[in-house]
Amino acid sequence: MSESRRVQDFNRHVAAGGKVEATDWMPEEYRRAVGRFVEMHANSELMGVLPEREWILRAPTLKRKLALSAKVQDEVGHAQLLYRVAEDLGKPREAMLADLLAGKTKFHNVFHYPTESWADVGIIAWLVDAAAIVAQQALRESSYAPYGRTMKKICWEESVHILHGRDVVLTMMNGTARQRALVRDALERWWGPLMQMHGPRTDPAKDRDLAWRIKNKDNETLRQEFLTVYVPRIREIGLQPPDPELRQDPDSGTWRYTEPDWKELYAVVTGHGPRSAERLEFRRLNYAETQWVRDTVLAAPLAA
Amino acid sequence: MPGQPMQVYEVFRREREGGPMQHAGNLLAPDPELATHYAREFYGRRQESVRLWIVPRAAIVDLDDPDLLQPPFDRSFKKPVGYSTEIKAKLAQARSRAGTEQVEP
Amino acid sequence: MSAQALDAPVRAALAGLLLAMADDEFVLGFWDSEWTGIAPLLEEDVAFASLAQDEIGHAQALYQLLADLEGGDPDELAFGRRPEEYRHARLLDHPRTDWAFSVARRFLYDTADAARLDALAASAYEPLAGVVAKMRREETYHLLHMHAWVERLATGGQEPRARLVAAMERLWPDALCVLAGVDLLVEAGVLAEPLAAVRRRWLAGLAPELERLGLPSPPATPPAGCRGPDRSDDFRWLWEQFTMVRRSDPEAVW
Numbered sequence: 001m002s003e004s005r006r007v008q009d010f011n012r013h014v015a016a017g018g019k020v021e022a023t024d025w026m027p028e029e030y031r032r033a034v035g036r037f038v039e040m041h042a043n044s045e046l047m048g049v050l051p052e053r054e055w056i057l058r059a060p061t062l063k064r065k066l067a068l069s070a071k072v073q074d075e076v077g078h079a080q081l082l083y084r085v086a087e088d089l090g091k092p093r094e095a096m097l098a099d100l101l102a103g104k105t106k107f108h109n110v111f112h113y114p115t116e117s118w119a120d121v122g123i124i125a126w127l128v129d130a131a132a133i134v135a136q137q138a139l140r141e142s143s144y145a146p147y148g149r150t151m152k153k154i155c156w157e158e159s160v161h162i163l164h165g166r167d168v169v170l171t172m173m174n175g176t177a178r179q180r181a182l183v184r185d186a187l188e189r190w191w192g193p194l195m196q197m198h199g200p201r202t203d204p205a206k207d208r209d210l211a212w213r214i215k216n217k218d219n220e221t222l223r224q225e226f227l228t229v230y231v232p233r234i235r236e237i238g239l240q241p242p243d244p245e246l247r248q249d250p251d252s253g254t255w256r257y258t259e260p261d262w263k264e265l266y267a268v269v270t271g272h273g274p275r276s277a278e279r280l281e282f283r284r285l286n287y288a289e290t291q292w293v294r295d296t297v298l299a300a301p302l303a304a
Numbered sequence: 305m306p307g308q309p310m311q312v313y314e315v316f317r318r319e320r321e322g323g324p325m326q327h328a329g330n331l332l333a334p335d336p337e338l339a340t341h342y343a344r345e346f347y348g349r350r351q352e353s354v355r356l357w358i359v360p361r362a363a364i365v366d367l368d369d370p371d372l373l374q375p376p377f378d379r380s381f382k383k384p385v386g387y388s389t390e391i392k393a394k395l396a397q398a399r400s401r402a403g404t405e406q407v408e409p
Numbered sequence: 410m411s412a413q414a415l416d417a418p419v420r421a422a423l424a425g426l427l428l429a430m431a432d433d434e435f436v437l438g439f440w441d442s443e444w445t446g447i448a449p450l451l452e453e454d455v456a457f458a459s460l461a462q463d464e465i466g467h468a469q470a471l472y473q474l475l476a477d478l479e480g481g482d483p484d485e486l487a488f489g490r491r492p493e494e495y496r497h498a499r500l501l502d503h504p505r506t507d508w509a510f511s512v513a514r515r516f517l518y519d520t521a522d523a524a525r526l527d528a529l530a531a532s533a534y535e536p537l538a539g540v541v542a543k544m545r546r547e548e549t550y551h552l553l554h555m556h557a558w559v560e561r562l563a564t565g566g567q568e569p570r571a572r573l574v575a576a577m578e579r580l581w582p583d584a585l586c587v588l589a590g591v592d593l594l595v596e597a598g599v600l601a602e603p604l605a606a607v608r609r610r611w612l613a614g615l616a617p618e619l620e621r622l623g624l625p626s627p628p629a630t631p632p633a634g635c636r637g638p639d640r641s642d643d644f645r646w647l648w649e650q651f652t653m654v655r656r657s658d659p660e661a662v663w
Contacts, residue, residue: 077455084330297561
């Protein structure tokens with residue numbers, strides 16, 4: 001069978017909802033596309049730990065400390081699961097970490113921003129995780145089956161994070177005036193990055209990841225889903241997303257909003273966000289400091 | 305023991321008493337002892353499993369040949385669905401002869 | 410036996426023991442949680458985070474026992490004191506430092522704590538016996554994991570070994586502080602044997618492994634000020650971190 005015939009059969013297979021396993025034949029382009037997609041996702045989980053990590057020490061009650069440590073631990077676990085999936089496609093974990101630390105590969109925009117208060121912790125766990133889950137639920141049906149299965153496990157584990165986040169925010173909104181002010185301030189700062197998170201509208205006809213069903217929903221669909229569920233939940237507790245244009249068309253159900261700043265998104269994901277450099281540097285330092293441990297456990301066995 | 309290259313271990317878990325062992329995922333570990341600890345973390349730290357099997361991927365014997373697993377000739381004689389239409393028709397005929405239509409099977 | 414059956418001096422000594430144990434677990438849980446996201450291996454990151462969380466869970470249970478005895482609530486007890494008022498062992502005054510240091514510190518703490526829990530397992534004070542039974546089960550994993558790492562570092566080559574040995578030499582004197590305390594509790598049946606005897610048993614239990622791996626042995630006696638009130642600058646920094654949010658709005662519920 002010729003290569004191009006094989007590719008055509010493969011394309012038909014995935015377009016019809018067929019699945020691909022790690023040991024199946026796949027076109028090189030597909031392998032690269034999935035690998036890149038999963039690698040960026042893994043990088044994001046790993047970098048996503050950093051904005052929340054400092055608050056583990058600062059959590060104000062025993063229960064919150066347990067919940068936040070468990071959440072961040074889950075995220076490290078997700079990074080591990082995703083690097084495993086990407087590694088089985090051919091790129092070693094060490095190479096992916098090296099590329100991340102060298103700034104050659106990307107991670108999602110939201111993890112380039114500072115966290116300034118305990119309210120940020122709540123808003124991130126509630127809304128940023130919610131926006132991520134909207135995308136992750138759709139990815140459970142990815143044509144690349146190991147990724148789809150991993151997304152099922154991740155979605156199951158993420159559900160408790162959103163509840164934790166919502167609980168933190170509700171407690172503060174029902175609390176003191178100072179606490180409510182902190183929440184409002186956090187929402188002001190996080191709304192822009194949240195709206196940018198799913199990415200700009202793309203032309204589905206030109207999106208190879210959609211054609212191959214690596215992902216199954218386009219960016220705008222995901223953003224609309226997020227807004228439909230979460231804007232009412234934000235408003236019902238007395239908070240307002242800081243966008244005067246934000247409204248839902250009563251007939252179509254489509255949300256209208258101020259166009260997000262795509263230049264900001266581009267600058268941020270290419271490493272120019274407020275905390276991008278600092279966080280990568282922090283990771284580089286830690287990685288270098290612990291290299292001796294990896295060398296110890298991974299050294300080739302001594303002779304005989 | 306001294307260090308050695310990381311290996312992939314596949315993890316199987318049983319969710320509740322009496323259930324089957326099911327494939328849960330895989331992880332990298334330097335040796336079997338740490339692989340067990342890590343399997344506990346990834347597939348047991350939320351008390352979600354009652355048992356785990358941790359197996360080096362290299363130990364798994366894999367079969368995915370469709371000639372063996374999905375051979376083409378009719379095999380309906382091995383499956384219940386091979387009889388359902390036949391029996392339905394013959395039952396209707398037998399009931400009609402016995403005058404026992406409307407009897408529930 | 411219940412709290413009412415204890416006479417005042419025993420009750421005070423019991424409260425002192427509970428506070429010491431709770432603070433030990435609380436502070437260790439905080440230091441070890443610093444490794445979350447930056448541990449040497451991703452898989453190990455998840456494992457070590459579980460150990461830290463377990464300690465916080467144990468602290469919570471112990472603060473609850475103390476609250477049941479003396480009033481107050483676990484969060485107030487955990488977060489509401491000045492640094493000088495914490496009663497954790499000097500072993501926990503040290504920061505996380507490097508991986509060998511954290512492994513050595515956990516190893517010394519977990520093995521000492523296991524001996525302490527053994528002496529409390531049949532405690533006449535039932536609420537404590539109940540909590541101890543649960544803690545011992547969770548500690549099984551801690552001990553397995555820390556023995557695994559000590560073995561790997563001790564036999565893994567020159568650098569890991571040197572780091573481990575240096576860490577243990579620094580930590581040994583302060584590690585003896587985990588099992589330093591009051592004997593009144595033995596008479597009341599709260600503790601099965603005096604802490605000095607528990608300490609001897611702990612050290613005797615460790616001796617074969619230390620010898621096999623060529624690791625340092627402890628000094629003869631613990632230092633002064635085993636459980637405060639003098640606390641390290643590192644602990645004061647940690648205290649600033651963990652009380653920061655509560656101090657920002659003392660009336661608030663979080």
